[in-house]
Amino acid sequence: MATKVKPLSGFPEYLPSGRMVEQRVLDILRETFELHGFAGIQTRSVEPLEELSRKGEITKEVYVVRRLHAETGGKDDLGLHFDLTVPFARYVLENAAALQFPFRRYQIQPAWRGERPQQGRYREFWQADIDIVGQGSLASHHDTEVLLVMLEAAGRLHDEIGLPRVIARVNNRKLMQGFYTGLGITDPSAVIAAVDKLDKIGEDAVRALLAADAGQADSIMALGRIKSPDDGFVADVRRLGASNEMLEQGLDELAALVKAVGARFPGQVVADLSVARGLDYYTGNVFELSLEGVPGLGTVSAGGRYDSLASDGRNTYPGVGISFGVSRVLAPVLMKGALQASRPVPSVVLVAVDDEGTRGVADEVAAALRARGVACEVAPDAPAYGKQIKFAERRGIPYVWFGGLSGQVKDIRSGSQADADATAWTPPAEDAKPSLVLGVLNW
Amino acid sequence: MATKVKPLSGFPEYLPSGRMVEQRVLDILRETFELHGFAGIQTRSVEPLEELSRKGEITKEVYVVRRLHAETGGKDDLGLHFDLTVPFARYVLENAAALQFPFRRYQIQPAWRGERPQQGRYREFWQADIDIVGQGSLASHHDTEVLLVMLEAAGRLHDEIGLPRVIARVNNRKLMQGFYTGLGITDPSAVIAAVDKLDKIGEDAVRALLAADAGQADSIMALGRIKSPDDGFVADVRRLGASNEMLEQGLDELAALVKAVGARFPGQVVADLSVARGLDYYTGNVFELSLEGVPGLGTVSAGGRYDSLASDGRNTYPGVGISFGVSRVLAPVLMKGALQASRPVPSVVLVAVDDEGTRGVADEVAAALRARGVACEVAPDAPAYGKQIKFAERRGIPYVWFGGLSGQVKDIRSGSQADADATAWTPPAEDAKPSLVLGVLNW
Numbered sequence: 060m061a062t063k064v065k066p067l068s069g070f071p072e073y074l075p076s077g078r079m080v081e082q083r084v085l086d087i088l089r090e091t092f093e094l095h096g097f098a099g100i101q102t103r104s105v106e107p108l109e110e111l112s113r114k115g116e117i118t119k120e121v122y123v124v125r126r127l128h129a130e131t132g133g134k135d136d137l138g139l140h141f142d143l144t145v146p147f148a149r150y151v152l153e154n155a156a157a158l159q160f161p162f163r164r165y166q167i168q169p170a171w172r173g174e175r176p177q178q179g180r181y182r183e184f185w186q187a188d189i190d191i192v193g194q195g196s197l198a199s200h201h202d203t204e205v206l207l208v209m210l211e212a213a214g215r216l217h218d219e220i221g222l223p224r225v226i227a228r229v230n231n232r233k234l235m236q237g238f239y240t241g242l243g244i245t246d247p248s249a250v251i252a253a254v255d256k257l258d259k260i261g262e263d264a265v266r267a268l269l270a271a272d273a274g275q276a277d278s279i280m281a282l283g284r285i286k287s288p289d290d291g292f293v294a295d296v297r298r299l300g301a302s303n304e305m306l307e308q309g310l311d312e313l314a315a316l317v318k319a320v321g322a323r324f325p326g327q328v329v330a331d332l333s334v335a336r337g338l339d340y341y342t343g344n345v346f347e348l349s350l351e352g353v354p355g356l357g358t359v360s361a362g363g364r365y366d367s368l369a370s371d372g373r374n375t376y377p378g379v380g381i382s383f384g385v386s387r388v389l390a391p392v393l394m395k396g397a398l399q400a401s402r403p404v405p406s407v408v409l410v411a412v413d414d415e416g417t418r419g420v421a422d423e424v425a426a427a428l429r430a431r432g433v434a435c436e437v438a439p440d441a442p443a444y445g446k447q448i449k450f451a452e453r454r455g456i457p458y459v460w461f462g463g464l465s466g467q468v469k470d471i472r473s474g475s476q477a478d479a480d481a482t483a484w485t486p487p488a489e490d491a492k493p494s495l496v497l498g499v500l501n502w
Numbered sequence: 503m504a505t506k507v508k509p510l511s512g513f514p515e516y517l518p519s520g521r522m523v524e525q526r527v528l529d530i531l532r533e534t535f536e537l538h539g540f541a542g543i544q545t546r547s548v549e550p551l552e553e554l555s556r557k558g559e560i561t562k563e564v565y566v567v568r569r570l571h572a573e574t575g576g577k578d579d580l581g582l583h584f585d586l587t588v589p590f591a592r593y594v595l596e597n598a599a600a601l602q603f604p605f606r607r608y609q610i611q612p613a614w615r616g617e618r619p620q621q622g623r624y625r626e627f628w629q630a631d632i633d634i635v636g637q638g639s640l641a642s643h644h645d646t647e648v649l650l651v652m653l654e655a656a657g658r659l660h661d662e663i664g665l666p667r668v669i670a671r672v673n674n675r676k677l678m679q680g681f682y683t684g685l686g687i688t689d690p691s692a693v694i695a696a697v698d699k700l701d702k703i704g705e706d707a708v709r710a711l712l713a714a715d716a717g718q719a720d721s722i723m724a725l726g727r728i729k730s731p732d733d734g735f736v737a738d739v740r741r742l743g744a745s746n747e748m749l750e751q752g753l754d755e756l757a758a759l760v761k762a763v764g765a766r767f768p769g770q771v772v773a774d775l776s777v778a779r780g781l782d783y784y785t786g787n788v789f790e791l792s793l794e795g796v797p798g799l800g801t802v803s804a805g806g807r808y809d810s811l812a813s814d815g816r817n818t819y820p821g822v823g824i825s826f827g828v829s830r831v832l833a834p835v836l837m838k839g840a841l842q843a844s845r846p847v848p849s850v851v852l853v854a855v856d857d858e859g860t861r862g863v864a865d866e867v868a869a870a871l872r873a874r875g876v877a878c879e880v881a882p883d884a885p886a887y888g889k890q891i892k893f894a895e896r897r898g899i900p901y902v903w904f905g906g907l908s909g910q911v912k913d914i915r916s917g918s919q920a921d922a923d924a925t926a927w928t929p930p931a932e933d934a935k936p937s938l939v940l941g942v943l944n945w
Contacts (some may be wrong), residue, residue: 064596067546072593074600075541075607082542094872096849096879098518099525103510103626104612121570124582126616128562139567150515153507157517159897161882164518169547173569183546198882200861406539418643429537436539439604439641454602
């Protein structure tokens with residue numbers, strides 16, 4: 060069928076070995092989320108275009124989806140979702156009557172953005188999101204909870220996959236908004252949007268964006284420079300002089316978050332009052348996570364509190380959520396092969412075939428092994444045993460079985476061979492599944 | 503964010519309970535495929551439009567994907583893949599140098615077709631494919647193998663999920679082509695395409711489509727009426743008189759397939775010489791699977807042998823594969839709620855909270871339970887215990903934990919409550935994961 064091969068920039072794909080690593084990562088995320096009582100959902104890949112066009116800057120990156128011969132510009136136009144939050148909001152509204160609140164859900168799916176392909180940006184990418192959404196109200200301890208769950212998941216990726224530790228920088232929208240309002244600034248959202256660019260364009264350029272006098276700008280910059288691994292930032296903010304109810308509320312929320320998270324993951328959380336998050340729907344604590352020692356990769360996970368994920372007129376749905384950028388983290392290392400499985404096939408045994416006339420015997424051995432969960436494949440043809448061993452070697456399969464149910468099994472790495480019963484033999488635990496082989500993780 | 507709710511016909515979505523069932527089905531498929539040594543891959547969701555436009559009839563159903571403000575009709579246009587075979591062919595060509603042949607892969611992903619929404623047809627649907635592809639050549643026993651693997655997977659879905667048994671109808675393209683050629687027909691492919699419509703439009707209408715005289719048409723219809731649960735069809739075909747090398751080869755291949763599959767899954771395979779499969783790339787054995795007793799659902803799984811999946815000039819890649827229509831089977835029952843999980847949350851325990859001041863104690867209990875794989879959640883607030891039990895009840899969570907690490911656990915179904923140690927207690931195995939609850943499976 061296909062005769063032309065055309066790799067597409069921005070659409071990462073992996074060899075089987077890389078996909079195994081990705082699958083392991085997705086399994087760890089799913090397992091962690093389920094241990095914390097999050098239920099998995101999947102939403103369709105498309106949303107009505109008008110729903111996707113409400114987020115300002117992202118709009119131009121939306122992929123429109125249209126039947127080949129459909130009229131263009133119809134009002135039924137669809138677009139691929141660019142995150143998992145917009146579809147989740149719609150899902151909650153659509154199914155509110157059937158859901159129990161607070162609704163705890165995880166969602167692991169691809170999303171699409173028509174970005175200019177560049178280092179670390181993909182047009183198709185996997186995200187893993189958790190959110191807790193209430194009906195009418197949602198307690199603030201859930202802010203801490205979702206961040207802890209994501210840090211626990213990231214901790215497992217560190218321990219089991221060898222990824223670097225994750226560092227969380229946290230801030231609070233009420234704190235920022237209250238502080239800016241206290242300075243006499245009338246459009247605090249514009250300041251938040253400007254401060255969001257601090258990392259990229261620096262203090263001087265941000266100052267130029269602010270509709271603020273020099274004194275206000277100084278205070279804004281001073282706030283943005285405050286960082287602390289505990290609630291020490293509260294005193295730092297107080298020293299800057301501003302005070303009002305919204306600011307106090309933000310300070311309380313952020314202090315509670317930093318203390319609880321720092322107690323559980325010491326050294327992995329910092330209150331960083333320059334963290335703004337671009338999106339305008341956050342209303343409280345916000346999170347930005349990066350890999351320790353890999354600043355170039357940028358934010359690998361982010362989220363925060365929103366007072367109204369969605370509203371259907373009768374109810375509002377406040378929530379808090381966090382999203383992990385699976386492709387952001389994995390695509391660079393998997394495409395370079397820096398992280399691989401120990402073999403590119405699930406099979407732990409190749410069952411050799413004497414001659415085509417006795418293929419049925421090999422099939423029986425394979426069935427007996429599989430009945431006890433031993434993944435295996437039967438040799439595709441029946442050349443001399445030496446060739447069959449070489450075939451296993453090329454595939455990375457560690458064991459070759461000779462003979463029938465009462466046969467012999469050879470570990471082709473050591474060369475040792477022993478009698479074995481296919482209805483009882485199991486490989487050593489470390490060989491049962493492909494393990495992970497770490498290269499130099501150089502993003 | 504979202505304020506309007508707009509279900510989209512043809513894009514099935516499930517409540518958390520339904521998604522759990524779907525996830526279980528996907529896990530069973532993956533596990534079965536891996537036991538047989540198939541490596542999982544994922545391909546990007548899009549292919550260049552020109553690659554997707556080669557399949558004739560399907561073309562008009564392709565979804566074109568384009569950036570919102572991109573120029574229309576550019577030559578870089580992309581389309582969502584409508585099956586997993588076209589992307590797999592491209593993947594094999596692109597990565598041939600890095601793959602070991604025969605390459606055994608499974609692929610479980612959504613695909614998209616802009617079909618007119620109707621009963622049993624979806625615009626977004628999940629498929630689970632396995633294929634074995636050789637470089638230059640591929641032995642015929644792999645035909646039997648892929649069908650057996652899919653029947654084994656379907657057998658587990660029958661045993662573990664309660665789906666009906668699967669019945670495989672099989673035929674062979676060489677048999678058909680050889681027979682038609684033997685009748686003196688010059689365009690056997692056109693006859694295959696006409697015979698493919700037998701089920702839908704009946705014998706008379708198919709006869710009208712044939713460029714054949716009455717005697718030829720009689721023979722074509724006679725061939726199409728042959729059905730046998732074993733290799734009895736060979737004698738039936740011989741009685742119709744035609745004979746040539748290609749026909750003989752087809753008879754041999756199909757007889758070997760039916761015998762081997764019938765031996766392993768008695769009563770689940772029928773040689774049915776009316777089975778044509780629409781697609782033109784099949785060159786040998788073809789398979790069509792349906793659910794026993796559910797003819798209205800049509801084909802739920804299909805595949806076959808192709809002599810050239812792809813060619814890169816130097817090599818051709820013959821293969822055999824079979825695809826399982828996950829959404830085709832599940833969407834009707836999941837959307838009706840006929841198949842549900844015993845609870846819509848993973849949590850087996852709700853840890854009660856005495857008062858907000860001691861939430862940390864409940865968090866500790868939850869961490870101790872999770873450390874041993876017990877999924878749980880902590881009560882979102884701290885009303886009277888009776889209300890917390892009601893909260894667990896509404897969510898379908900069977901156990902509530904009271905007190906600290908040395909606390910008490912209550913089975914809220916029986917009301918029995920006992921002392922328990924959170925570092926040692928585990929729920930009975932049957933409660934650990936949500937189980938499946940079967941309704942009347944009425945597609």
